[in-house]
Amino acid sequence: MDRTEALALLTRYYAAFNAGDWEGMLDCLDDGVIHDINQGGRQTGKDAFRSFLAHMERCYRERLDGIVLMASDDGTRGAAEFVVHGEYLATDEGLPEANGQTYTLPAGAFFSIAGGRITRVTVYYNLADWTAQVGG
Template sequence: MNTTVQRYFKAFNAGDVDGMLDCLSDDVAHHVNEGQVREGKEKFRAFCEHMNRCYRENLTDMVVFDAEGGTRASAEFIVNGTYLATDAGLPEAKSQTYRLPAGSFFSLADGKITRVVTYYNLADWTRQVS
């Protein structure tokens, strides 16, 4: 199992943004669900800070997959969350809880994550918090 990806998710669940950043290459490409690609650690940090203001999330039922050679990995998991503060363009936040299947895909080089892609069903999330 990919130890870099494991450390990344352990840091996520601990709310440790610096720990997540430590797993990333300086030029990481972050493909956000329903959003634009953000490049670099500073944009990733800004995204995490925004998410931590609006959402409290814990990932469970984690299964990590590795491709031969260690250059790719993926994970599927359940996002258990609370919607804390209204995010622009989305329903009003009232501390609603949600449970959402999701998945992430990773590219890796030299022990660092160079690409993070995360997918979930936004319509399902919207239904749960509306």
């Protein structure tokens, strides 16, 4: 996979996210994908990622814009920067109570890519900023 193919893969991944197409996102992932959750733990495998997406769908409604994608020349690494526009739908454990608050949050992600699939997703955003926006 080269840079162009890696960018196409990441474009497909984020298009699926914005369409709410979780299976489309999962199709971009390697079966053993590593998911580093912002300021949290590490999960491994598509099933864990699928559960994470279900949890996110229950608690949040999000749309990304201003997506800028980058990839190494050999296509093994990628990065994304974007703005999250969201609504906090249901209280997430350990976080402030949800009552439909909206938020706008800059964020980024780093990727490892092999065999035409994403093998690692590492997401970063400022949790303190999010918490302040939702009234925590």
